[in-house]
Amino acid sequence: MQQESSWILDSSLILVAAGTFLLAVSAAVVGSFTFLQKRSLVGDAVAHSILPGVAVAFLFSGTKDPWWLMLGALISGWLSLSLMDFLSRKTKLSQDTAIATVLSVFFGIGILLLTYIQHLESGHQSGLDQFLFGQAAAMKSQELWIYGGLALVLIVCTLIFFKEFKLLSFNPDFAQTLGLPVRGLRILMNSLMVLAIALGIQAVGVVLMAALLITPSAAARNFTDRLKAMIFIAALIAGFSALLGSAISFSAKGMPTGPWIVMCLSILALLSLFLAPKKGMLARMLLQRRHQQKINDENLLKAFYHYGERHANLAQWIRLSDLEEIRDFAEEEQSGALRRLIHKGHLLRKGEAFQFSRAGLDEARRVVRLHRLWEMYLSQRLRLKSDHIHPNAETMEHIISPEIEAQLLEELDYPDKDPHQSPIPYRS
């Protein structure tokens, strides 16, 4: 009860939160390269493989000294990485199988050793099982200082070698031709990954470590195309989730920290993947709809123009029923397009009839011009039969940008008639 009223001020809690924060941030920073190299599942396997190393270190040293445990973790993490590489290169096992076998066998050995230790008299209070799901709150201040310090070293290291790592993740062959020590850099990068995983396990545990490594990057990637910005956002997301996760697990007794951190991370990632502006799933669906509307609008404008052109009067009032001689429209799409064109001021309305506004006529000319230029291109360069321009070709005219229009004009040598001998309307 007393705890509840004052936990925010408790200095050890602040220390724990700060430590968890650093561990999560360092994992996210290093993990962004793991993510970019599409090695998420390799990271997952390394995390599971650290368990036997930690157990052996404990058996060997007889203490839970952080330096010993780190050493054990590093060795078995590295061993698992090399083994995965060895299995997929030297045997006929696929990479997928190599990852799954190393992950599960190391983890099985780890569980065996852990249960063995727990049944020893000295191991009963070892607290090694916190490695399974993480329990930051159980960490002592000395451990926190060491882990936090190492996490800082990791972050600094990654920033120093940022350019090299970027090149190595993006195009290793090119890095080689530049004379970079690719082998050494790769060893360094792998070591940082193993270290980040070994540290992160203190916060979230072995099983969920993959999330700490890659979920922040997956969440960040939709917000930017620049690597530096992505890493920064990933770190921010990871840090925030770590604090929130720790706070929740402090306030609700008996709740493990790791799953709460992963919960926060995952929800942020899912929100970003679905709702991020521009690259999120929803934004892309909306963009697709806007494109679709643009196509419908332009096709309707085009139909009005064709009708006016055929009856030699672009200024006349035209009814929708008149357009039937030009082309069919799906009713719903047509009424939507009509509403938008009137709203934009491209069409004027009088009862059931419509007329181009000044701006509308200009826009219609542009649309028809692109349409006829594109038809010209299709029939000349692709030799498509001009009496049957198919739907793909038909939609493509709607994304022709001014630059591509200029290129089209040049390539076609500024034609004045399209393949059907209809005039191509240039600026009036």
Place this chain on the structure above:
Amino acid sequence: MKSENQLDKDTVLEVHNLSASYNRKPVLWDIDFRLKGGQLIGIVGPNGSGKTTLLRNIMGLMEADSGYVRLFGQDLNKVRQRVSYVPQRESVDWNFPVSVREVVEMGRYRPSNLMRRLQSSDQDLVDLALEKVGMLEYATRQISQLSGGQQQRVFLARSLAQNADLYLMDEPFVGVDAATEDAILRVLSELRDAGKTVVIVHHDLQTAYQYFDAMVLLNTRLVAYGAKDDVFTRENLQEAYGGRLTVLSKLSELIARSEFPVREKGFKEKSGEGDAAGK
């Protein structure tokens, strides 16, 4: 009416206004041709010209953006028994624990017999196929112990075991030795002489003229098709292999990148649309 029926009878493969995308990027444009049966036909074009995409579309392994394919004048699903498809050799894992014979037996698998044993008539066809490609003595070998040429022969035998009327093969001559090349060509010629049709995706212009009776020359759009002497002209080859379509490829990139729909929603295909109707 009668003459039209006659035409349809001869036409084994009809591709009608087919357009297709790969990873949202349009790669085939309005491909339209009809091919008569009883020939060796090459689908020829430079790298990335959509040859494999065309073949996969014919086999219904991809969905087209528009257009359709008819085999023997019918939908693929009605004539599957008469069609055999040979994917690229690299598309499978040759370490897979099966013997040569087992692979060829797969040519006799049907949806109807998948849960039953193969009959002895099936086994006879398997033997025959193995013999034709000269692999009978290797029948019990595991496929990982074969050379590239032998692997290709196994694929050919699997296809022969299907006992089809139309064979569609994706790059069967890639990475095989000269002896295998001759052997494959001999088997294919025999098929043709027996009135069957063989369509082959082939990237090597040097050998294409020598191998095939008819050709489809492709580079994103259809350049030419028909008897090889009509197709293999300087202008056609120049058009297929020279000059890039910069505007087209720019727009294709743009479509793939910018969430632009590949086709208009609710579009009804109608001849005499738009400008054409204005005539």
Place this chain on the structure above:
Amino acid sequence: MSIEAFYIILTGALVAASSALLGSFLVLRRMAMLGDAISHAVLPGIVIAFLISGHRESLSLLIGAAASGLLATFLIELLHRKARLQEDASIGISFTWLFAIGVLLISAYTGQVDLDQECVLYGEIAYVPLDQISFGGLWTGPRPVLISATLFVLTLAYIIISFKGLKLLSFNEDHAKSLGIRTQVWHFSFMAMVSLVTVLAFEIVGAILIVALLVVPAATAFLWTRSLVPMLILAVALGIAASAGGYYLALGLNGSIAGAMVSVAGIFLAITVLLKVLVRKKA
């Protein structure tokens, strides 16, 4: 050997054999990590089924697990295809999230769920002999033995009936499609069987070690054999041997039986790889 030891080894062997049969096709189809993801992802479904039904009766657990297994495959597909996230990350994010939900549910309802975090991790095979069931005096024995025997019979029947279909699908999916075979149906039935093994083996060896039983004996057998039937038989034999060896190893070390079973399976694989590499070096 005591009757208890016999029951434990028998249960382990039956689960391992079923896993090895299905796992062989997972290995051949290069889908081992998808199996791993599913085995994590069934956890929340199991816990929720537990909370709703209030007991560990297998049918409701099965439904719960199947539901969350399905949710996982759906989520992976959604992230990969619609949200355009790379495949490895889609798998990684989906299973960690679902597993975290499962663990949190267990922690939140500690009193009400007869499951704990350790059981999730390494099962309760040691308690097999305690859970007795009786059939009208005809047969009395541990319930897990009955369940795992049923599982093995089901799996074996499935593999025998579907042998040709699975072989065709695993070797060359496009060719199977070109023959007019509905590969989606085959794929779905196969994944359903994998989920079934995962759920039923859950109590016995725990969520994470299931993937070891699925993949490790199968991978070992794959390295030794040149034909599919011998591969399946060897994988099953290795699984059974791992069960027996694991029991005695765990007895000697006083550790988890499931962990020891996996360790033994790992030793078989290590020996195999060493021999294979040495032999190749000599040749």
